[in-house]
Amino acid sequence: MNQKHQEVSEYYGETLEKSEDLQTNACCTITPPPKHIRDILAQIHDEVISKYYGCGLTIPNQVEGLRILDLGSGSGRDCYIASKLVGQEGSVVGVDMTDEQLNVAQKHIDYHTEKFGYTYSNVKFIKGNIDNLDQLDLEEGSFDLVISNCVINLATQKQKIFKDVYKLLKPGGEMYFSDVYSDRRISADLQNDKELWGECLSGALYWNDFLNIAKNAGFTDPRVTESHPITVENEDLEDKLGDIKFFSVTYRLFKLEGLESDCEDYGQSARYKGTIKGKSTSFDLDDHHHFPKGKMITVCGNTYKMLNETRFKDHFEFFGTWDVHYGIFEGCGGAMPYKESENGGEAGSCC
Numbered sequence: 001m002n003q004k005h006q007e008v009s010e011y012y013g014e015t016l017e018k019s020e021d022l023q024t025n026a027c028c029t030i031t032p033p034p035k036h037i038r039d040i041l042a043q044i045h046d047e048v049i050s051k052y053y054g055c056g057l058t059i060p061n062q063v064e065g066l067r068i069l070d071l072g073s074g075s076g077r078d079c080y081i082a083s084k085l086v087g088q089e090g091s092v093v094g095v096d097m098t099d100e101q102l103n104v105a106q107k108h109i110d111y112h113t114e115k116f117g118y119t120y121s122n123v124k125f126i127k128g129n130i131d132n133l134d135q136l137d138l139e140e141g142s143f144d145l146v147i148s149n150c151v152i153n154l155a156t157q158k159q160k161i162f163k164d165v166y167k168l169l170k171p172g173g174e175m176y177f178s179d180v181y182s183d184r185r186i187s188a189d190l191q192n193d194k195e196l197w198g199e200c201l202s203g204a205l206y207w208n209d210f211l212n213i214a215k216n217a218g219f220t221d222p223r224v225t226e227s228h229p230i231t232v233e234n235e236d237l238e239d240k241l242g243d244i245k246f247f248s249v250t251y252r253l254f255k256l257e258g259l260e261s262d263c264e265d266y267g268q269s270a271r272y273k274g275t276i277k278g279k280s281t282s283f284d285l286d287d288h289h290h291f292p293k294g295k296m297i298t299v300c301g302n303t304y305k306m307l308n309e310t311r312f313k314d315h316f317e318f319f320g321t322w323d324v325h326y327g328i329f330e331g332c333g334g335a336m337p338y339k340e341s342e343n344g345g346e347a348g349s350c351c
């Protein structure tokens, strides 16, 4: 562990005891979870919930039977939600470096096994540093889904993490994660402020650096599923931060061969069958790809692959080939996390 890791561990192991101890609203989730997640949350142990410090919803649709890895699993809230959603045959591994957080997560394994009606636990927690994912004895190509909730901003080897995740995923697998991003690069002075770093602010990646990091790691076409401005809500810390704007963003990154750097038009379409659990009328791949059941939607080559070469394949009918290229695909938005004009600058608050 380097000094930064020790400081982060102290922050989450000793300084903070519960969600309400946070000094800002960066590590808190603005959008209320959908009903199927709220129903599961009602089954999760209070102590696990009380130490939740996430900033988004990190569990996508259609996860039954999957093998999931959670980076920085904390007290285990998202792992237990995932444990229920993947079912007895799926499995979940949580990694965290802070003993106090891991202890809470581990303490309640039997409680949740029984609550979910399982005959054995499908979740395990391991102590580890996500900056060294390649040293944790995790098998390459063995995970369908990697999730993470407000953790990568706290890590120091951000590029390496995405490269390691790419190796750990199966082909067609995805990383689906929420984190904090900034609208500019953050100075070393601010990065050295323990509280600003611990509160998930000064370790945030500038969003355009993140996009390049993701692409360098092999995730060629990052997609935003949700984004919100973060208001901080702490005058002293806001004063230190000056004009920097922060966003909580959920990205999905698919491990797919042949994704192109831009959206290209091959005249393809996809029609959603309405068969994804809990999504009987429509399915959103990201914040600008909405698929109403039964409606033929024209898609770029990358979107076609994200539906056709992943776990979503059986839920769509596909039309078209790769034989003719019609030029650039007009209609795919960029992966910039938040466009102020779209939401009139509206920001949420929570906790």
Ligand SMILES: C[S@@+](CC[C@H](N)C(=O)[O-])C[C@H]1O[C@@H](n2cnc3c(N)ncnc32)[C@H](O)[C@@H]1O
Binding pocket: 005, 008, 009, 012, 027, 051, 052, 053, 054, 055, 071, 072, 073, 074, 075, 076, 077, 078, 095, 096, 097, 098, 101, 128, 129, 130, 131, 148, 149, 150, 151, 154, 155, 156, 200
């Ligand atoms: C903001 S909390 C989020 C915890 C959890 N994902 C949640 O939603 O409640 C950050 C967590 O990441 C862990 N963490 C931070 N940096 C880490 C690293 N480099 N390796 C492993 N865990 C880390 C901390 O110990 C802490 O539990």
